[in-house]
Amino acid sequence: MITRRQAISRMGIGAATLSLAPLQVFAGMEELRRHPIHSTGEKIPVIGLGTWRTFNVGDDEELMLDRTKVVKSFFDEGGGMIDCSPMYGSARELMGFAFERLGVPDTLFSAEKVWTREGSATREQVRESEELWGVKPFDLMQIHNLVSWEAHLETLKEMKENGDIRYIGLTTSHGRRHRDLEAIMRRGGIDFVQLTYNLTHRSVEDRLLPLAKDEGIAIIANRPYDGGRLIRDLKAKHEVPQWASDAFDCESWADFLLKFITSHPAMACAIPATTSVSHLKENMQAGRGSLPDEETRQRMIRHVESL
């Protein structure tokens, strides 16, 4: 159970008058690994940033400043993709707040979503998100949970042609609607698919990931920590196994879990969400150093299943 004191120490309040110095990628820091977006060959850093729950802080300026520190750290570490949605409460407003203070970083790869049942409201929602973020055009516009996907997809294709967005994507999570997703992926015209993939949720390995490779679709892994439960349990109860550290650069459970994901050949990036700068740094570290090979990946699965 969380008390106020714990919550406040987690938030780092007290440093509310933080100085948000301009963004700087620290010199000497090893660059993040980059994976290609197959449809163009453009490369993006393998660790991105999610915003569900973590960036929904209403109009609380103290918390907005606190989360801005997370955004700043993300770009200081060389981060690229930030994934957001109209479904995530005030997260879009927070992006605008953060960029107003930090400037819009050159390395930003903005990933937004269309989330409305109204098939005719695609452009309006994209425009609203552009205003809230203070970013235009978005790099990636995804259809959230395949909601009214036929109508949105049609409009997004037109928007892409006109240069109003750069890439088109679809999202799902928790293993939902995989059949529909598969059918849409086969129709073509999609650059990205976002789905749940982590050490304990691997059902996409059988069909969707191979299909994405065949169709040249880049994959974004959401819920890399199964919403947080997975890494919290592992950290609380277990040590990172020595054999993993011997096999590849694996110092933490974040390395173990995120490198399992990003070492899959179909994977463009994973997007863990966090409210904490120290967790963010740990997550970004997983974008550096060597990755596990296939044999080690299988051992990682067996290890986590045995715990």
Add this chain to the structure above:
Amino acid sequence: MISEWRSYAIEDFIPFTADVYLRLIERVNSGQWPLQLPMLIVGLAVIVLLGRKRKLSAGALLAAAWVWVGTAFLIQRYAQLTWVADYWGWAFCAQAIVLCAFAFGSKSDFRFRKPFPISDCLGLAIALYGLVAYPLLTAFAGSGWAQSESFGIHPDPTAIATLGILILFSRGWQLWIQSLIPLSWCVFSALTLSVLETSGFYILVSGIALFLVSMVWVSVSPFFERAQAQSELDSQGL
């Protein structure tokens, strides 16, 4: 479709984290201080007025507290974090209308009397739990007054205190109808707090448990009382 629904967990419906919720409680507290004190007096006044059969004024006072929490907390603040809070805000306003419409309904024989019947003890205990104990417990559990939750300011103690007042002064179907929104809110809020893993969860669930026990008691006790009266008559050979 069914299997898709099974893949949802409660946490998928709570779009914010614990620190954000705790700050919301705090900010509402500091923004509305010292309204907490008059609201406490309003809550106590409702009980006293009802004891004196001033149902309409009591109903109006309690309804005002519900409208205030519904608008100032739920619609203006909480709804920034989750769209459901907007609907709850309107539900709180609807509850105000329900309270005024029934003005607690009929438990015509109510008066403060000695010895207190068990059901009245339970009702009073729940009402005082919401009015007096709730701010103290939430301050203690959350380490500070800034985070304490009060009747007429925050929805949980408002709903719990109201449920206690209803156990005291209402019966039958009217009790059920008037309890529907406060009880539903308490369940919704308890689920939220369980996902957020805040200590307020236990405080709220204790209130809900007390209310459910009381509901069972007020539903079955008339049968016991009737059976007891009958057996007394029988033993007197009447």
